[in-house]
Amino acid sequence: MARATHTSEAADIIAGTGSATALTSGRQQSSGFRLLRRLQRERKAIAGLVIIALLTLLAIFGPLLAPYHPDADDFGILQAPTLEHPMGTDSFGRDLFSRLLIGTRVSFSVGVLAAIAALAIGGTLGLAAGYYGRWVDSLISRAIDLLWAFPVIILAVALVAIFGAGFRNVVIAIAVAYIDDFARIVRGETLSLREQDFTMAARALGARDDEVMGRHIVPNLVAPLTVQLSFAVGLGILTESTLTFLGLGVNPATPTWGLALNEGRDFVRQAWWISVFPGLAIVVTVMALNLLGDGLRDALDVRGVSDV
Amino acid sequence: MTQYIIRRLIQSLFIIWGCATLVFFMLRMIPGDPVIQMLGPEYTPEAADALRHKLGLDQPLHIQYIRWFGNVLTGDLGGSIASGETVTGAIATGLPKTLSLAALSFLIALVIAVPTGIIAALRRNSGFDYAASIVAFIGVSMPSFWFGIILILIFAVRLRWLPAIGYSEITEDGVGEWFKRLILPSLAIGAGYSAILMRFVRAGLLEVLGSDYVRTARAKGVREQSVVLRHALRNSLIPVVTVIGIQLALLLSGTVVVETVFSIRGIGRILVGAIFDRDYPMVQGVILLIAVIFVLANLIVDIVYTFLDPRIHYS
Numbered sequence: 001m002a003r004a005t006h007t008s009e010a011a012d013i014i015a016g017t018g019s020a021t022a023l024t025s026g027r028q029q030s031s032g033f034r035l036l037r038r039l040q041r042e043r044k045a046i047a048g049l050v051i052i053a054l055l056t057l058l059a060i061f062g063p064l065l066a067p068y069h070p071d072a073d074d075f076g077i078l079q080a081p082t083l084e085h086p087m088g089t090d091s092f093g094r095d096l097f098s099r100l101l102i103g104t105r106v107s108f109s110v111g112v113l114a115a116i117a118a119l120a121i122g123g124t125l126g127l128a129a130g131y132y133g134r135w136v137d138s139l140i141s142r143a144i145d146l147l148w149a150f151p152v153i154i155l156a157v158a159l160v161a162i163f164g165a166g167f168r169n170v171v172i173a174i175a176v177a178y179i180d181d182f183a184r185i186v187r188g189e190t191l192s193l194r195e196q197d198f199t200m201a202a203r204a205l206g207a208r209d210d211e212v213m214g215r216h217i218v219p220n221l222v223a224p225l226t227v228q229l230s231f232a233v234g235l236g237i238l239t240e241s242t243l244t245f246l247g248l249g250v251n252p253a254t255p256t257w258g259l260a261l262n263e264g265r266d267f268v269r270q271a272w273w274i275s276v277f278p279g280l281a282i283v284v285t286v287m288a289l290n291l292l293g294d295g296l297r298d299a300l301d302v303r304g305v306s307d308v
Numbered sequence: 309m310t311q312y313i314i315r316r317l318i319q320s321l322f323i324i325w326g327c328a329t330l331v332f333f334m335l336r337m338i339p340g341d342p343v344i345q346m347l348g349p350e351y352t353p354e355a356a357d358a359l360r361h362k363l364g365l366d367q368p369l370h371i372q373y374i375r376w377f378g379n380v381l382t383g384d385l386g387g388s389i390a391s392g393e394t395v396t397g398a399i400a401t402g403l404p405k406t407l408s409l410a411a412l413s414f415l416i417a418l419v420i421a422v423p424t425g426i427i428a429a430l431r432r433n434s435g436f437d438y439a440a441s442i443v444a445f446i447g448v449s450m451p452s453f454w455f456g457i458i459l460i461l462i463f464a465v466r467l468r469w470l471p472a473i474g475y476s477e478i479t480e481d482g483v484g485e486w487f488k489r490l491i492l493p494s495l496a497i498g499a500g501y502s503a504i505l506m507r508f509v510r511a512g513l514l515e516v517l518g519s520d521y522v523r524t525a526r527a528k529g530v531r532e533q534s535v536v537l538r539h540a541l542r543n544s545l546i547p548v549v550t551v552i553g554i555q556l557a558l559l560l561s562g563t564v565v566v567e568t569v570f571s572i573r574g575i576g577r578i579l580v581g582a583i584f585d586r587d588y589p590m591v592q593g594v595i596l597l598i599a600v601i602f603v604l605a606n607l608i609v610d611i612v613y614t615f616l617d618p619r620i621h622y623s
Contacts, residue, residue, distance in 0.1 A: 146326040149599045151557035153564055154579075158595050161583040162337050238451055242565055245453055246580055261454060265569065268457055269465050276461075279454035287449035 038299045045295020048230075051288035059105040066098035070255045078271040088273040090263060096274060099255040100281055106256045107285065110171055111236035115229055117175035122182025123225065129183070130190025131213055141187070144180045152177040156239055160248045167250045174239045178232050185224055193217045223300045227293050234289030241282050257281050309614050320607045327599040331592045332376050336369075338588070346389055346586045359389070363589065385593035390585035395593035398578055403597075405475050406563050406574035409497070412490050413559060414552075416498030417505055422545075424502075425509025430536065432514065440506065447503025452562045456496035456569040463492060473571040493570040497562035501555060508551045512544035546616050553609030560598055 039045060058065070068075070072094060079089040087096040129140035147155070159173035193199055199216050207215075243249040244258025245265075252259065257278040264274030335342055343356045343365065360366045363386070364375055379386065385395035428440040464472035471489055478486040516522060517540050525535050564576030571577075575594050582590035 145323055146330060149323050149327050149603050151561045151602060153561035154595060154598050158334065161591055162334055163339065241451055242453065246565065246568060248583065265457060268461055272461055275457045283446060283450050287445055290445060290449055
């Protein structure tokens, strides 16, 4: 019970949804502030959050900040980094810095959309399996086992092979590949929450299944899911860059980090910058999301959610 | 324990059956006519009919399913549309390369992760511990294919110590040349894998070092070296075995992409090539093989785990 309340309040703070209820009770308020202070002490989470905030700004305002049009190709090919072109130019004579700025939005969009879709589908499946048990649990768990048998990249590659490349299909492929992670976490948590006193009391008082799930179980899932979501966005960005690098990603006309790496591979001997900078962008972004997830996990005392 | 092993075996067989069924339906899920997709610009109605007949797509679905299963059980995964070779034959030439790469990557990961994890745990909150933690964070966040490119840039292009691409057969060119060609791709995959293992070795050892029996051993005056090596380390490594199993997916996924960077024609490169050629029988065969390897490897890890940790009761 204590854990359930604790995680719910913590998640409210993270999600920014619990301020109204938190302010109505002095006890809850002090508990909430305590958790906020714990989060502030998590230097990893703060560092991750700051980097993610900066990158989000770049994703939103990237097109305004880019010094050149990402497709402008009249700067001379394979120019080393200079003040005019801080990350050099690519094999088509385009400014790499401008292309990476624009690519921030694409990579973020794919990562966030895929993670949210995986959360929605996996979360619903896990909730149904954990709450209803019996044949529903058996059926869903076996389907999840089946998904788990395919390594993420292989599953994503297979789905892109079937349905074709492109932004929408890449998002779907990555989302499907991560459904099992969310489903397993939610199922496990739901199995435990279903047996808690407050859930049983709600059922005894005649609450319908959807009311029990909506009011008593889902709010307690917010904390572990927030942690998993931050890891999943990072993994989604990694998977997108891998697919695009293999030539199976979003439209080749869209400047993405993975595409820049793909195009730079053939020029690694002449132009190191085309390979180095897009990779660094991926590393910094994914590391910031991992730091955030790790810090959140410590601050919220969430167990059973792993970035690895 | 025997009952548990038998149950896990049956469970794994069911998962493999499910994987084979999913892979069977993969070809049928392709939007539109898969035969038209496969033939591409070479499409003619006659060629389409011939290919449909060759793949058995002109048969009723249940007959196709039974035939597919019968063939899979006998190791017949069909023929490649692009090259004409059998899928099993292509896999037989590619698999040793992929397994060599995966094995060397695993070895590198262990060599890096175990000592680093132990030192980080023994010197908790020291400069070494923080440095190892930061490097591990970078390792986990780094795409293996990008690290592969960076390694090529440093060791092949700048220093010219090692070849940038290609694979040498151990039987033809000897161990030295084989190792020289595999070290960079293995490092590219092993780095990320070692970062994960290191975190688990450190966490496992820290937990065991705080346990009662380690405190008792110290109280009895056992030397610190002996406490760590004989009492703590062995037990702390047991959970690492599970992580090794779970993270096999990472190792296999890593080989798929890194083989493309280093032009090694293992099963990963065969898979990517087959997708571009719309060679669906080859895609089906390789994906099924990877799923089976993954399921069997996890089964083996689970069984090994039951022998390693006698405290665990399986019901």
